[in-house]
Amino acid sequence: MLSRVASSLYWMSRYLERVEHSARVIDVNLVLMLDQAPADADLRWHRLLRSLAVSLPESVAAEPAKIVQTLMFDRDTPQSIIAMLALARSNAREVRNQLSTEMWEQINRLYLEVSSAAIDDVWDGQTHALFRRIKEGAQLFHGITEATMRQDEGWQFVQVGRFLERAEATITLLQSYFGERNTTDLESFDGDYLDQVSLLKSRTAFEAYCQVYTADLQPDRIAGFLLLSAKFPHSVRFTVDRIQGALQTIAEQTSARKNGQIDRSAGKMRATLDYAQIDEIMAGDLLLFLGDVQRQLRQLHALLQETYFQPPIQAILAS
Amino acid sequence: MPEFETSGSTASPRPFSSYELDAAYDEMFTADGVARPHYAALYDRLLSLPTDELQRRAQAAELSFLNQGITFTVYGREQGTERIIPHDLLPRLIPGSEWAIVERGLAQRITALNLFLKDVYHDGRILAAGVVPRALIYSCRHYRREMRGLRVPHDIYVSVVGTDLVRLPDGRFAVLEDNLRVPSGVSYMLTNRQVLRHVFPRLFRNSGVRPIDHYGQALLATLRKLAPAGTSDPTIVLLTPGVYNSAYFEHTYLARQMGIELVEGRDLLVHDDVVYMRTTAGLRRVDVIYRRVDDDFIDPLVFRPDSILGVAGLFNAYRTGNVALANAIGTGIADDKALYAYVPAIIRYYLGEEPILPNVETYLLNDESQRRYVLEHLDQLVVKAVGESGGYGMLIGPHSTAEQREEFRQRIIAEPRNYIAQPTLALSRAPCFIYGQFEARHVDLRPYILFSGEAMLVPGGLTRVALERGSLVVNSSQGGGSKDTWVVDQ
Known part of the structure; x- marks a missing residue:
């Protein structure tokens, strides 16, 4: 597979995952904020931005309507849904011949739909419907990919991109919720039912959590569920499992290359999460743990870059 | 078969009421307004379909092009402006006997x-x-x-x-x-x-x-x-x-x-x-x-x-x-x-053979007598720059202004090798579905030939349409569109 193609597939998938995530997080927060006093809401808007790793100019961040408009439709804000969707689509367009017609048409249609949605939609009660179409559009894309794309190397890069982005998003989300307070004193978070629900719903985890633990929401269980669940598709452990599996397959299919380092890094991260226990993490420093996983995820990205996407020319000619 | 006057004044079938025949060869009708035999099936089908049904199908076709991302990039604007290539609903038909000559x-x-x-x-x-x-x-x-x-x-x-x-x-x-x-257009x-095929399944089959x-x-x-x-x-x-x-x-x-x-x-x-x-x-x-x-x-x-x-x-x-x-x-x-x-x-x-397909008459401008003739008749001729394509660098005499003609005159005198002239062709016309009616528009035909020691053609090609009324320029970069082209055996 061409290096450029592998890279485009990876980025297409990452951006699309992020589009879905942003749409969900904003939607969840808009709905929950309907129940809150304006003073609280202010704090929540700031957390929302932090959990998406976005910083907006003060003039925008002060006004909820502007925040939503910017996060959705401002092409000059790189983390806005429209900007990321445009990038996902342009990456797809670069590798158009590698995608099935159905995949391309889905991503193209989603892009055209969001492009043409007027901003008026946002406050006229249609917000939810649009976010829903975005989320469903992204999920449909992955379903179509599952059903129509040959599950070869390219498909594996799609998986890596999607799950790496998802893992990072979960980590950032946990950091923004738990980072606000001293983790040894969980009192305030403990009491804030709405916060806990929004955290879980931001990862589609509310119902899944209830099936395991009932609706008895506990911060350590929530953190444990989102970090370490082996079965839940948005937990960090689950995604790292998938990343490692995909990277292993890629390494086998491109056996000409030395991938020892990628293999070790992914395996180590997987082992860390497989054997970690939430009580130990909470007893220690949760934020430190999160930071460490985040660093490893980023290192993995750098390794992908130098092994597959843009290997230095000396390295290619030598092999 | 229903007939109609070339003036369009009598009780002609409604969808063709504004369809005019003129001196140009019409792909669908003979000079007396009768559908040519290979067009008969299409003609009947068009008369049986209500206009709004056709409109609906035209929209479905357009949406399909957009969703498939069948676009071309327009130069001279913001980089990356995408447009769908305008597409006309009605196919252009060529009988197998004529195609054999083309081939x-x-x-x-x-x-x-x-x-x-x-x-x-x-x-x-x-x-x-x-x-x-x-x-x-x-x-x-x-x-x-x-x-x-x-x-x-x-x-x-x-x-x-x-x-x-x-x-x-x-x-x-x-x-x-x-x-x-690097000829293009075959994907269209x-x-x-x-x-x-999706728009006219029954007609297509028959x-x-x-x-x-x-x-x-x-x-x-x-x-x-x-x-x-x-x-x-x-x-x-x-x-x-x-x-x-x-x-x-x-x-x-x-x-x-x-x-x-x-x-x-x-x-x-x-x-x-x-x-x-x-x-x-x-x-x-x-x-x-x-x-x-x-x-x-x-x-x-x-x-x-x-x-x-x-x-x-x-x-x-x-x-x-x-x-x-x-x-x-x-x-x-x-x-x-x-x-x-x-x-x-x-x-x-x-x-050692005579050409089967003729050329269009062409004046070479580095020949003095031909150049003199061309310069005297710029208002009747088409002048083309020799190295250009895509309809750029062209003067269409009958549609030009005195200023444009003067500009070309200077250019020709300065660099005669860079230009040729041809008579203004009345490109043939074919019916197009435009704003709910059938109207005649000028078309050309670009078949694609593959050569690997011997030549091979797929039966068809790209019919390009000058969608503006009266226009003779079919290039997509200049407002042209395209039609599906059917080689049919009657």
């Missing part, structure tokens, strides 16, 4: 032009014989000195050709222009067909339309033929200038149809005169390149040094015979518009 005529023409290219870059017999003036070749901007004496695989210079045909007033097809460099031919879907396979076989000897399973790639090229959709489409890798210049590198692509598993050798990048940009070491679309060292690899290119470099000499006037002579010289 033989184009095969003859391409065979001769290929022999011509070989001759010009080797022995120059035709130049020595004085059939084609030497000065014409050496003054051509697309002549590539670097190709002199270089053997290309199987002596095949042009593998992929798109030739523009128009109808003469008597209905015969004539050649207007050869495109021997193929996708028009896919869409129209019309005996000859299939064109095997084009991708045939193109692949043509490219495979060029592979260097000894490569049993050659690696073939399509080289695109990238997403900002106006034909990018076509490049991805063809690569997918053939199942070959779509590469950009930055994906390739040349090492020890061998071309490789960079893959996740290291370097992989490339044997044949179907390049959609112009000569000028293909290798910055040999041609334009500022090109970032090409591959440094590619020409050396080509010269060594380690990689084949389709089309070969330097084929532009044979589609120079001034050389066009000599193609009938070229056919006679190499094949």
Whole structure:
């Protein structure tokens, strides 16, 4: 597979995952904020931005309507849904011949739909419907990919991109919720039912959590569920499992290359999460743990870059 | 069969009420307003469909193009402005008997032009014989000195050709222009067909339309033929200038149809005169390149040094015979518009046959008497720059202003070799579905020819339409659209 193609597939998938995530997080927060006093809401808007790793100019961040408009439709804000969707689509367009017609048409249609949605939609009660179409559009894309794309190397890069982005998003989300307070004193978070629900719903985890633990929401269980669940598709452990599996397959299919380092890094991260226990993490420093996983995820990205996407020319000619 | 007056004043069938016949050849109707036999089925079907049903189908077709991303990039605006190529709902029909002539005529023409290219870059017999003036070749901007004496695989210079045909007033097809460099549009031919099959399924089934879907396979076989000897399973790639090229959709489409890798210049590198692509598993050798990048940009070491679309060292690899290119470099000499006037002579010289498809009458402006005539009749003629394509650099006399004519007069006097003139052709007209009515618009026809020692055509082509009423310019860059083209056996 061409290096450029592998890279485009990876980025297409990452951006699309992020589009879905942003749409969900904003939607969840808009709905929950309907129940809150304006003073609280202010704090929540700031957390929302932090959990998406976005910083907006003060003039925008002060006004909820502007925040939503910017996060959705401002092409000059790189983390806005429209900007990321445009990038996902342009990456797809670069590798158009590698995608099935159905995949391309889905991503193209989603892009055209969001492009043409007027901003008026946002406050006229249609917000939810649009976010829903975005989320469903992204999920449909992955379903179509599952059903129509040959599950070869390219498909594996799609998986890596999607799950790496998802893992990072979960980590950032946990950091923004738990980072606000001293983790040894969980009192305030403990009491804030709405916060806990929004955290879980931001990862589609509310119902899944209830099936395991009932609706008895506990911060350590929530953190444990989102970090370490082996079965839940948005937990960090689950995604790292998938990343490692995909990277292993890629390494086998491109056996000409030395991938020892990628293999070790992914395996180590997987082992860390497989054997970690939430009580130990909470007893220690949760934020430190999160930071460490985040660093490893980023290192993995750098390794992908130098092994597959843009290997230095000396390295290619030598092999 | 219902008839109607050419003035459109009597009780004509409603959808055709504003359809006018004039001096131009009409594809659908004879001069007395009767549908030609091969159009009869379509005509009946159109009369049986309510206009709003047609409107609905036209919209469905348009949406399908948009969703498929079948767009071209408009230059001269913000980079990356995408437009769908305007598409007309009604197919253009060509009877099998006429197609047989087109097929033989184009095969003859391409065979001769290929022999011509070989001759010009080797022995120059035709130049020595004085059939084609030497000065014409050496003054051509697309002549590539670097190709002199270089053997290309199987002596095949042009593998992929798109030739523009128009109808003469008597209905015969004539050649207007050869495109021997990187002809485009074949993807529109193929996708028009896919869409129209859904729009008119019943009509399609009953019309005996000859299939064109095997084009991708045939193109692949043509490219495979060029592979260097000894490569049993050659690696073939399509080289695109990238997403900002106006034909990018076509490049991805063809690569997918053939199942070959779509590469950009930055994906390739040349090492020890061998071309490789960079893959996740290291370097992989490339044997044949179907390049959609112009000569000028293909290798910055040999041609334009500022090109970032090409591959440094590619020409050396080509010269060594380690990689084949389709089309070969330097084929532009044979589609120079001034050389066009000599193609009938070229056919006679190499094949000893009379040309099956006539040329359009052409005035060469470095001939003094012809130039004088042209300068006196600029308001009646079409003047074209010889090296341009896409409808750029053209003067259409009858539709021009005095200022434009004066501008061309100066340009012709300054550089007569750079221009030719032709009579203004009344391109044939075909019915189009425009704002809920059928109206006549001018059309041409571009069939696609594959050449691998012998010529092969898929039965069909791209019918380009000048969608503006009265306009004679069919190029998509100038407001033209396209139609599906059916070769039908009655």
